[in-house]
Amino acid sequence: MSNEELSRRGALGGGAALLAGVGAALAVSAISRDAEAQSTNDVQVLNALLRAEYEAQQAYDLAVGYFGSPDMADPGRSLGPAAALVAMHYRSQHADHGMRLSRLITSLQGTPVSSSAVVFTPPAGFTRTVQNFLRLAANKEKGAAVAYTNALKSLASDTAAELVAAIGGVEAQHFIVLYLLLKGVATPGPAATTMASEISPRPVVAIAGETNSLATLPDFEYTALPMS
Amino acid sequence: MTDPNKLSRRAILGGLAATSSVSLVGCGGDETPAGPNPDITPLNALLTAEYEAIKAYEEGARILRMPPTNDPQASSSAPLLVIAMNWQNHHRTHATQLASLITSIGGTPVTEASVSFTAPTGFSASVGNVLRLAANKERAAAVAYNTAIKSLKATTSRFLAGTIEGDETQHFIVLYALLKSVVSADPAGLITNINEVVPKPFVAQVGTDMNSLQSIADFTFA
Numbered sequence: 001m002s003n004e005e006l007s008r009r010g011a012l013g014g015g016a017a018l019l020a021g022v023g024a025a026l027a028v029s030a031i032s033r034d035a036e037a038q039s040t041n042d043v044q045v046l047n048a049l050l051r052a053e054y055e056a057q058q059a060y061d062l063a064v065g066y067f068g069s070p071d072m073a074d075p076g077r078s079l080g081p082a083a084a085l086v087a088m089h090y091r092s093q094h095a096d097h098g099m100r101l102s103r104l105i106t107s108l109q110g111t112p113v114s115s116s117a118v119v120f121t122p123p124a125g126f127t128r129t130v131q132n133f134l135r136l137a138a139n140k141e142k143g144a145a146v147a148y149t150n151a152l153k154s155l156a157s158d159t160a161a162e163l164v165a166a167i168g169g170v171e172a173q174h175f176i177v178l179y180l181l182l183k184g185v186a187t188p189g190p191a192a193t194t195m196a197s198e199i200s201p202r203p204v205v206a207i208a209g210e211t212n213s214l215a216t217l218p219d220f221e222y223t224a225l226p227m228s
Numbered sequence: 229m230t231d232p233n234k235l236s237r238r239a240i241l242g243g244l245a246a247t248s249s250v251s252l253v254g255c256g257g258d259e260t261p262a263g264p265n266p267d268i269t270p271l272n273a274l275l276t277a278e279y280e281a282i283k284a285y286e287e288g289a290r291i292l293r294m295p296p297t298n299d300p301q302a303s304s305s306a307p308l309l310v311i312a313m314n315w316q317n318h319h320r321t322h323a324t325q326l327a328s329l330i331t332s333i334g335g336t337p338v339t340e341a342s343v344s345f346t347a348p349t350g351f352s353a354s355v356g357n358v359l360r361l362a363a364n365k366e367r368a369a370a371v372a373y374n375t376a377i378k379s380l381k382a383t384t385s386r387f388l389a390g391t392i393e394g395d396e397t398q399h400f401i402v403l404y405a406l407l408k409s410v411v412s413a414d415p416a417g418l419i420t421n422i423n424e425v426v427p428k429p430f431v432a433q434v435g436t437d438m439n440s441l442q443s444i445a446d447f448t449f450a
Contacts, residue, residue, distance in 0.1 A: 123449070125448070125449045126449045127449060129450075131450065132449045132450065135447035135448070135449060136447075136449070138447055139446040139447055142441050142444065142446070145394055145431050145441060146431060146432045146440070146441055146442050148390075148394075149387065149390045149391045149394055149431045149432035150387075150432045152377070152383065152386045152387045152389075152390040153383050153384075153386075153387045154383065155383070155386075158378045158379075159378070161377050161378060161380075161386050161390075162374065162377055162378040164390075165373070165374050165377045165386075165389070165390045165393055166374050168390060168393070168394055168431065169370055169374060169393050169394050169396075169397035170397070171394075172394035172395070172397050172398050172431055172441070173397050173398060173400075173401040175398075175441070176398040176401060176402060176426060177401060177402075177405060177411065179424070179427075180402070180411070180424070180425065181411075182447060183417065183421045183424045184414055184416070184417030184420075184421060185413065185414060185417040185418055185421045185422070185424055185425060186405075186411040186412065186413060186414060186417070187411065187412050187413075187414050188410075188411060188412070189405070189406075189408075189409040189410050189411045189412040190409045190412070191408060191409040191410050192410055192411070195408060195409075195410055196410070198404070198405065198408045198410045199401075199405055199410045199411070200401060201404070205370050205371060205374040205393065205397060206370070206371040206374035206375050207374075208375075208378065213371075214367055214370060214371055214397075214400070215371045215375075217367060219360075219364040219367070220360035220363055220364055220407060221350065221360070222348070222350040222351045222352065222357045222360055222361070223354075223356060223357065224352055225296060225298055225299055225300075225352070225354050226298065226300075227298075
């Protein structure tokens, strides 16, 4: 092999290595840009959900205020005390959701929207009655359950997807209880005022390592019928 | 440069460079890795649970059709049977969508015939135990879907799991709230609105059917 040929081989080999190096660098750069874009998208999606959580808390604040002393002419007045307990419980779960979303957004290098930046305005046609507050809550919870579920179509982060599904499942619970009350299928039961927190016993469905979830709720035990 | 050996070597070197780029991009993107789609196994586990739920509701329906004569809740079995059949239908709809997704990503869905249901230890025939069994199964299903979502790779898979999970959580909370006496059924309302007890099988729309909470109109204010 001549020196010239050796040198040409070396140049070829070096060129290929350089090409591979440039290719790898470009790919890494593309990955980095892709990851950054995905993270930015996740933060935007999570912030929209966080905003809705703050709105829900403010809506429940208004409802709790009204349920405490409904208008004397309000036909739903007798439901006020039980409705207040449920509303306070749901509100506390939305506050829990807000904190979890906020922490996740921060961990993704984003800036969570602040609660003070969100102002809830009742929708057009809304007047203060017990039934209207229950209707408003049902509409909001349905909208939230759908929004959380649809967010799964675009979230890239595994952790974000897990949290969003865990919260969305609870919003669906809130919705169906309100829906059944409003449809007249269900009424507050004997334990409605003493065990209101059991109407949605955990703030999330399942998150790895989280003890305050449906995953840790014990199963019901089976009972035998009395002897006839 | 006419030596075919040199051309071939260049081609190989160039190919390696290109391959290194592609494989690196594949590490961070959504490209499907070589081999079976990783979502097939977890989706098939969820499908198996759906078939188990269908069979558990069959067992429950059998008891609700003819509750024991000494069952103090026997009088409530008729409306519960209607609800059980509606919810069994939800689970069948979930199974159909899961099987379709599994097939679309190159997998083979488990068959309903391959899944059997065995009543848990301590279970005996009564209306109350049917409610407890259903609540336990629905809670477990909701948790299983949520847990699976973190491991599913494709957003399509995650979305389907999420939209089903929200239905399982609705089934669960209705049963749980009844069993805990936090809510009671209103007999008159139940007769006219029995199909409203968890009215849709999905939370967000799947396909083009009006099969989700999205298709339920908002309440209007009076």
